[in-house]
Amino acid sequence: xxxxxxxxxxxxxxxxxxxxxxxxxxxxxxxxxxxxxxxxxxxxxxxxxxxxxxxxxxxxxxxxxxxxxxxxxxxxxxxxxxxxxxxxxxxxxxxxxxxxxxxxxxxxxxxxxxxxxxxxxxxxxxxxxxxxxxxxxxxxxxxxxxxxxxxxxx
Amino acid sequence: xxxxxxxxxxxxxxxxxxxxxxxxxxxxxxxxxxxxxxxxxxxxxxxxxxxxxxxxxxxxxxxxxxxxxxxxxxxxxxxxxxxxxxxxxxxxxxxxxxxxxxxxxxxxxxxxxxxxxxxxxxxxxxxxxxxxxxxxxxxxxxxxxxxxxxxxxxxxxxxxxxxxxxxxxxxxxxxxxxxxxxxxxxxxxxxxxxxxxxxxxxxxxxxxxxxxxxxxxxxxxxxxxxxxxxxxxxxxxxxxxxxxxxxxxxxxxxxxxxxxxxxxxxxxxxxxxxxxxxxxxxxxxxxxxxxxxxxxxxxxxxxxxxxxxxxxxxxxxxxxxxxxxxxxxxxxxxxxxxxxxxxxxxxxxxxxxxxxxxxxxxxxxxxxxxxxxxxxxxxxxxxxxxxxxxxxxxxxxxxxxxxxxxxxxxxxxxxxxxxxxxxxxxxxxxxxxxxxxxxxxxxxxxxxxxxxxxxxxxxxxxxxxxxxxxxxxxxxxxxxxxxxxxxxxxxxxxxxxxxxxxxxxxxxxxxxxxxxxxxxxxxxxxxxxxxxxxxxxxxxxxxxxxxxxxxxxxxxxxxxxxxxxxxxxxxxxxxxxxxxxxxxxxxxxxxxxxxxxxxxxxxxxxxxxxxxxxxxxxxxxxxxxxxxxxxxxxxxxxxxxxxxxxxxxxxxxxxxxxxxxxxxxxxxxxxxxxxxxxxxxxxxxxxxxxxxxxxxxxxxxxxxxxxxxxxxxxxxxxxxxxxxxxxxxxxxxxxxxxxxxxxxxxxxxxxxxxxxxxxxxxxxxxxxxxxxxxxxxxxxxxxxxxxxxxxxxxxxxxxx
Numbered sequence: 001x002x003x004x005x006x007x008x009x010x011x012x013x014x015x016x017x018x019x020x021x022x023x024x025x026x027x028x029x030x031x032x033x034x035x036x037x038x039x040x041x042x043x044x045x046x047x048x049x050x051x052x053x054x055x056x057x058x059x060x061x062x063x064x065x066x067x068x069x070x071x072x073x074x075x076x077x078x079x080x081x082x083x084x085x086x087x088x089x090x091x092x093x094x095x096x097x098x099x100x101x102x103x104x105x106x107x108x109x110x111x112x113x114x115x116x117x118x119x120x121x122x123x124x125x126x127x128x129x130x131x132x133x134x135x136x137x138x139x140x141x142x143x144x145x146x147x148x149x150x151x152x153x154x
Numbered sequence: 155x156x157x158x159x160x161x162x163x164x165x166x167x168x169x170x171x172x173x174x175x176x177x178x179x180x181x182x183x184x185x186x187x188x189x190x191x192x193x194x195x196x197x198x199x200x201x202x203x204x205x206x207x208x209x210x211x212x213x214x215x216x217x218x219x220x221x222x223x224x225x226x227x228x229x230x231x232x233x234x235x236x237x238x239x240x241x242x243x244x245x246x247x248x249x250x251x252x253x254x255x256x257x258x259x260x261x262x263x264x265x266x267x268x269x270x271x272x273x274x275x276x277x278x279x280x281x282x283x284x285x286x287x288x289x290x291x292x293x294x295x296x297x298x299x300x301x302x303x304x305x306x307x308x309x310x311x312x313x314x315x316x317x318x319x320x321x322x323x324x325x326x327x328x329x330x331x332x333x334x335x336x337x338x339x340x341x342x343x344x345x346x347x348x349x350x351x352x353x354x355x356x357x358x359x360x361x362x363x364x365x366x367x368x369x370x371x372x373x374x375x376x377x378x379x380x381x382x383x384x385x386x387x388x389x390x391x392x393x394x395x396x397x398x399x400x401x402x403x404x405x406x407x408x409x410x411x412x413x414x415x416x417x418x419x420x421x422x423x424x425x426x427x428x429x430x431x432x433x434x435x436x437x438x439x440x441x442x443x444x445x446x447x448x449x450x451x452x453x454x455x456x457x458x459x460x461x462x463x464x465x466x467x468x469x470x471x472x473x474x475x476x477x478x479x480x481x482x483x484x485x486x487x488x489x490x491x492x493x494x495x496x497x498x499x500x501x502x503x504x505x506x507x508x509x510x511x512x513x514x515x516x517x518x519x520x521x522x523x524x525x526x527x528x529x530x531x532x533x534x535x536x537x538x539x540x541x542x543x544x545x546x547x548x549x550x551x552x553x554x555x556x557x558x559x560x561x562x563x564x565x566x567x568x569x570x571x572x573x574x575x576x577x578x579x580x581x582x583x584x585x586x587x588x589x590x591x592x593x594x595x596x597x598x599x600x601x602x603x604x605x606x607x608x609x610x611x612x613x614x615x616x617x618x619x620x621x622x623x624x625x626x627x628x629x630x631x632x633x634x635x636x637x638x639x640x641x642x643x644x645x646x647x648x649x650x651x652x653x654x655x656x657x658x659x660x661x662x663x664x665x666x667x668x669x670x671x672x673x674x675x676x677x678x679x680x681x682x683x684x685x686x687x688x689x690x691x692x693x694x695x696x697x698x699x700x701x702x703x704x705x706x707x708x709x710x711x712x713x714x715x716x717x718x719x720x721x722x723x724x725x726x727x728x729x730x731x732x733x734x735x736x737x738x739x740x741x742x743x744x745x746x747x748x749x750x751x752x753x754x755x756x757x758x759x760x761x762x763x764x765x766x767x768x769x770x771x772x773x774x775x776x777x778x779x780x781x782x783x784x785x786x787x788x789x790x791x792x793x794x795x796x797x798x799x800x801x802x803x804x805x806x807x808x809x810x811x812x813x814x815x816x817x818x819x820x821x822x823x824x825x826x827x828x829x830x831x832x833x834x835x836x837x838x839x840x841x842x843x844x845x846x847x848x849x850x851x852x853x854x855x856x857x858x859x860x861x862x863x864x865x866x867x868x869x870x871x872x873x874x875x876x877x878x879x880x881x882x883x884x885x886x887x888x889x890x891x892x893x894x895x896x897x898x899x900x901x902x903x904x905x906x907x908x909x910x911x912x913x914x915x916x917x918x919x920x921x922x923x924x925x926x927x928x929x930x931x932x933x934x935x936x937x938x939x940x941x942x943x944x945x946x947x948x949x950x951x952x953x954x
Contacts, residue, residue: 014212022248022283029214047476047514077481078441079401082391104169105162107212108205111241119313120281120320122350125343126398127388134306138271141233 001121002080003055003070004031005114007103010064012036015103016110020121035059035068049077060084064100083123090117093132112138161205168213181210185217192223200227201238208238208245221246221253228260233272236264240275249285258288265295270307273299277310281317289318293325300332305341312336312347316354323358330355330362337372342389342399345376349402356409367410370417374424377403381428392436404428404445411453418454425450429462440470440478444485451489464489464496471503476512483507483518490525501526505535508542513550516542520550524557532565536575544582551586555579559591569602570648573609577626581616584623592628597741599633608648610637615652617662622671628679631666634659635683636738639690656691660684664701674710681705681713685720689735699724840868844930844943848873849902851882851930855948861921865914865948871902873934878902880932882912887925891917902932924948 007016039059050057058080059068067084090113095102103110116131125131171177191203211217227239247254264276299311315329336348356363380395389396411418434440450463470482490497507519527535543554566572576595599609613630621627644651666672666680688698705717723731840854856864871877880900886892897912931940
């Protein structure tokens with residue numbers, strides 16, 4: 001299973017963090033710091049795989065964003081590269097030519113899309129079309145202003 | 155609801171802050187506003203406020219005051235608020251927070267909500283941060299959802315079940331039947347989730363594993379369908395149909411086929427098919443091939459399939475893509491122990507990868523190269539490794555150096571090659587070697603007696619070139635001290651001899667002594683070496699005297715002590731100087747005090763040149779009285795009584811030097827000489843190890859050779875009855891090799907009129923502490939006796 005998925009910029013600013021194992025806040029900060037340092041220090045055309053503690057780290061750079069995840073020993077690194085690529089494709093389909101600013105200003109949507117694709121560190125849905133459809137339908141559940149105000153408050 | 159404008163406003167403002175301080179100010183203001191909003195009644199903006207807080211949290215600022223708001227929002231009937239509330243719960247709450255328990259009820263209610271999107275929110279959150287109690291509470295609900303719902307919910311429920319099984323393994327049994335039935339689903343998402351669930355169940359419970367072995371044919375069918383199916387637009391990735399599902403199924407097959415011939419047979423065909431038909435030009439295909447290779451190597455596959463798998467890995471090694479080379483080496487590392495020859499075939503490519511630019515690839519190549527070293531390829535491979543050492547990244551140097559040492563120790567074709575290799579490593583990476591390298595190298599040099607001349611010449615050359623590598627300098631000083639006479643003689647067979655004068659040598663040592671680069675230990679070595687040279691050179695003894703007396707007032711306490719004692723040797727005990735400073739005996743790796751002897755305590759080393767290492771129970775009765783005088787003279791070191799056997803164990807070529815020394819010592823050293831003669835031909839003392847019922851067993855050790863030892867067991871019978879069928883059986887620790895020769899007989903006549911001897915050859919390559927258990931069995935007066943005795947210590951001049 002994947003232990004975490006991080007998105008950060010070339011300056012080391014975190015854009016998205018998804019943790020699939022429970023970690024105390026201090027530990028999370030340490031992981032983020034280590035990942036940022038390690039990945040940003042890599043020269044351009046290097047291997048996308050690293051070893052860190054007992055995890056395999058797979059990272060891929062898309063434009064100005066680094067997608068970085070930590071895997072367990074039995075996980076397939078090459079497949080994870082495909083997973084990262086699939087996530088980027090989903091974001092691209094949703095936002096239309098996605099760029100870093102889209103993810104900054106609509107971070108909650110990036111999370112919603114991620115939650116339709118990955119769960120518990122594993123792939124939830126292998127079909128790109130199916131993920132896209134479920135996001136659209138979930139979005140349509142979002143109430144309009146009238147519906148919103150007509151519902152009882154809690 | 156229109157897109158959260160207020161959220162985007164805030165983000166814009168925060169990003170507009172030019173300094174860290176400004177940003178902090180903005181965020182503090184915003185947080186205060188958010189806190190105020192949380193306290194207010196519902197105004198239609200609650201989800202926005204929480205979203206703002208989550209953004210602030212992602213920047214790294216504290217946001218725990220939002221936890222209760224998350225709980226409130228989750229309980230709201232509005233989908234917007236639930237959505238953000240659940241997101242907040244996943245980001246701010248984890249199982250360690252108390253507030254997480256408060257949402258259990260909400261989750262439970264939402265799991266049975268009419269809208270599948272609400273259900274999915276609850277499932278997602280449970281899988282993300284569900285604690286063990288929550289899992290236990292809600293497991294039956296999940297099981298229900300696994301069976302009776304649509305595919306959208308089923309796939310989420312499956313992964314939620316995976317989370318529950320990981321948190322509370324005992325609940326696995328609850329999900330087993332549902333998991334089994336999910337395999338017949340057509341929806342890939344559900345199938346994928348089911349395969350993961352089954353994998354988890356099988357990994358945690360061997361009985362479940364047994365059960366699921368029966369589904370191997372079904373899995374093979376599904377896999378075949380995927381591989382052979384035509385183009386499916388929904389699942390196609392670079393020509394492979396649903397590689398994610400394929401990889402997961404292969405992983406499950408691996409677990410099911412491990413250690414089970416039947417299951418492995420059932421999947422052989424499929425694996426061969428996947429291995430040959432999968433197109434690996436893109437990453438997706440390579441990922442599937444990679445997983446196939448891992449599966450083939452892990453199950454009980456037939457040899458043809460294994461060969462195919464290793465060949466695929468070999469092909470990967472030649473791939474241009476670095477990632478593929480990297481994972482190929484990772485896999486080869488896993489199988490290098492079991493399929494060594496197959497991996498050896500690719501040695502050339504692996505060694506080439508040592509020269510790759512990428513650090514990860516280099517690391518993998520290094521590990522694999524070290525694993526591939528064997529007696530056959532040691533020379534060529536070592537050349538490559540030494541080349542690598544000179545250019546490798548600093549974080550890999552220590553590992554490379556120790557790997558080279560290990561390989562050299564195991565497979566070196568000759569001592570000269572071994573010494574050369576170690577010297578090469580010390581010159582290139584002397585700063586990264588371990589501390590034991592210096593004593594190990596010294597020990598190696600002393601054993602290679604015919605190479606002393608060659609070694610000292612090489613080391614002298616290295617010393618005058620560069621004195622910054624401490625390990626090298628230490629070894630060089632030691633050698634020059636010991637074998638300085640060979641250096642000055644100026645002739646050497648193995649290498650071009652250096653023509654040096656005594657002054658040159660002393661200059662070199664003095665440079666080391668005075669240099670800022672030398673560590674304290676190194677200077678100690680240099681001082682001792684200078685002192686030793688006083689007996690090996692003829693003209694510049696005065697120079698040495700002055701050097702030694704200068705250091706008598708050195709600030710470093712260790713050096714000062716040495717210098718003062720050497721001074722004393724010059725002044726008061728000049729007659730003993732030669733004996734004290736003579737050649738060291740060959741240091742045997744067996745001796746337990748070995749590392750002690752190699753410590754940089756130069757003075758103790760001098761003393762040890764005429765004594766055995768501590769910790770050896772040497773039975774020396776005679777020398778004590780003669781050595782007592784020596785004891786007084788040297789100020790009463792209590793280790794001295796063990797003096798002689800060291801001398802006796804090797805041919806001390808400079809004992810003769812003592813002839814010219816003062817008269818009163820002549821007797822003592824002559825006495826030592828006498829003891830030489832006495833001890834060597836004397837039979838090794840025999841120890842009684844067993845004495846019962848009149849049967850005695852004596853043990854006697856003969857002189858060891860390297861790691862071998864000859865033990866003679868002698869049995870006698872003091873009873874009034876003859877003993878027949880006498881036999882001995884022996885057992886030794888695991889790494890020791892035992893060979894029992896034929897006994898002289900099996901009958902022990904009464905009253906000690908005869909005896910049975912049996913020789914046992916022991917080989918202790920790992921130099922473990924030697925113990926032996928001997929079982930004695932014999933028959934006397936018609937009844938059979940058996941007894942066991944454990945021998946923990948071996949006597950005699952065994953462990954020099």
